Amino acid sequence: MADLETNLLKFKGYYFRNERFNINLLENTDDFEVRDDDVFLVTYPKSGTIWCQQILSLIYFEEHRKRTEHLETADRVPYFEYMFEKLDFDESPSPRLFTTHLPYYLVPRGLKNKKAKIIYVYRNPKDVMCSYFYFVNMLPIFKAADTIEEFMKQFLEGKVMGSLWFDHIRGWYEHRSHFNIQFMAYEEMKKDLRSSVLKLCKFLGKDLSGEAVDDVVRQATFESMKDDPLANYENVLNTRVGVTRREGHFLRKGTIGDWKNHMTVEQNERFDKIFQEQMKDFPLQFLWDI
Numbered sequence: 534m535a536d537l538e539t540n541l542l543k544f545k546g547y548y549f550r551n552e553r554f555n556i557n558l559l560e561n562t563d564d565f566e567v568r569d570d571d572v573f574l575v576t577y578p579k580s581g582t583i584w585c586q587q588i589l590s591l592i593y594f595e596e597h598r599k600r601t602e603h604l605e606t607a608d609r610v611p612y613f614e615y616m617f618e619k620l621d622f623d624e625s626p627s628p629r630l631f632t633t634h635l636p637y638y639l640v641p642r643g644l645k646n647k648k649a650k651i652i653y654v655y656r657n658p659k660d661v662m663c664s665y666f667y668f669v670n671m672l673p674i675f676k677a678a679d680t681i682e683e684f685m686k687q688f689l690e691g692k693v694m695g696s697l698w699f700d701h702i703r704g705w706y707e708h709r710s711h712f713n714i715q716f717m718a719y720e721e722m723k724k725d726l727r728s729s730v731l732k733l734c735k736f737l738g739k740d741l742s743g744e745a746v747d748d749v750v751r752q753a754t755f756e757s758m759k760d761d762p763l764a765n766y767e768n769v770l771n772t773r774v775g776v777t778r779r780e781g782h783f784l785r786k787g788t789i790g791d792w793k794n795h796m797t798v799e800q801n802e803r804f805d806k807i808f809q810e811q812m813k814d815f816p817l818q819f820l821w822d823i
């Protein structure tokens with residue numbers, strides 16, 4: 534079985550990608566000065582991160598909506614803990630938009646000022662797992678898992694970047710009262726993108742015109758993002774992530790229930806059993822299929 538751990542670094546109980554993560558920043562997150570108008574997009578990997586990066590960027594930057602400026606989405610909503618670019622966050626103009634996969638206990642303490650906003654995007658974990666399986670096979674740095682079975686073991690043991698899915702979502706949800714946080718379900722965004730964009734605008738206090746909301750929605754669909762070099766991460770993968778790449782795309786399928794095409798009945802039952810044990814009494818609902 535491929536050993537994912539060799540590509541991972543456990544730091545403060547959480548698995549990071551072994552290189553490029555900003556250890557100085559993470560050792561001193563409590564010193565990181567959070568501004569009241571900062572926004573943190575928080576996700577477990579493969580839950581719709583780049584999708585929500587794109588939506589946030591379109592909501593915040595008129596130049597992005599109008600396509601008059603050509604900065605990649607990845608740069609408009611940069612990762613907090615990974616250094617794909619040399620960025621000095623202290624110098625970045627407000628409002629700063631960040632992306633992170635961090636668990637609740639590793640984010641800067643200043644986020645508890647309850648003014649800075651957090652958006653937590655979650656997705657049903659069977660689709661997360663299948664999406665992740667393709668991801669590790671696309672980027673050999675994560676050591677490919679040959680089969681879903683092999684990857685499912687790693688995923689359910691939390692031996693992946695992001696650690697255990699159950700801990701990530703539970704941790705954030707159970708500590709929600711410490712933060713100014715809005716939970717968003719991938720599946721809700723998929724079913725009704727416009728309503729999701731409006732919900733986000735409301736949470737963010739952004740009063741966009743109907744036309745601007747239309748622009749956001751139009752440019753945040755799977756199809757338009759797949760064709761948009763500023764949004765589809767092809768550039769980032771090819772030139773910046775610094776790893777060899779096999780066949781595959783970040784924007785792979787973008788559907789609900791793809792796990793049904795990959796998991797056997799037995800795997801599904803095993804997954805369900807663990808899900809029920811781990812998520813007992815958890816109030817958020819998951820949409821597994823449509």
Ligand code: A3P
Binds near residue numbers: 580753786787
């Ligand atoms: P699939 O692999 O199931 O297609 P992340 O950005 O967190 O790594 O998540 C990637 C997943 O989000 C991929 O799922 C990708 O296709 C999906 N995704 C990205 N943009 C999307 C969009 N506009 N609509 C629906 N799904 C999207």
